[in-house]
Amino acid sequence: MPVSDSQTRVCPTRIDHAPALFTHKVNEGTCQDRQRGRYHKCYTCAYNNAYVAARGLPEVATREPKPVVEVKEPRTVRVSELLPLRAI
Numbered sequence: 407m408p409v410s411d412s413q414t415r416v417c418p419t420r421i422d423h424a425p426a427l428f429t430h431k432v433n434e435g436t437c438q439d440r441q442r443g444r445y446h447k448c449y450t451c452a453y454n455n456a457y458v459a460a461r462g463l464p465e466v467a468t469r470e471p472k473p474v475v476e477v478k479e480p481r482t483v484r485v486s487e488l489l490p491l492r493a494i
């Protein structure tokens with residue numbers, strides 16, 4: 407039986423949101439099997455049962471790319487606003 411995207415999770419989904427080098431999709435049963443087997447990536451995964459019990463399921467990543475850097479308007483500063491230099 408085919409599994410829909412809503413029933414799968416990206417394994418691993420790191421707690422610190424860092425991209426993992428190798429990922430794949432697993433269903434919940436496979437995820438639970440791996441956690442019971444002490445899969446080494448589960449300790450830092452947002453789908454880890456202990457982490458989910460404390461904070462809930464992670465949000466599913468949206469396909470909308472987030473801006474990497476927030477661009478701010480340039481601000482001019484008058485010389486009189488700068489702190490005076492002091493000799494040490």
Ligand code: SF4
Binds near residue numbers: 416437438441449
């Ligand atoms: S908890 Fe473990 S098995 Fe489940 S998605 Fe995370 S790394 Fe994969």
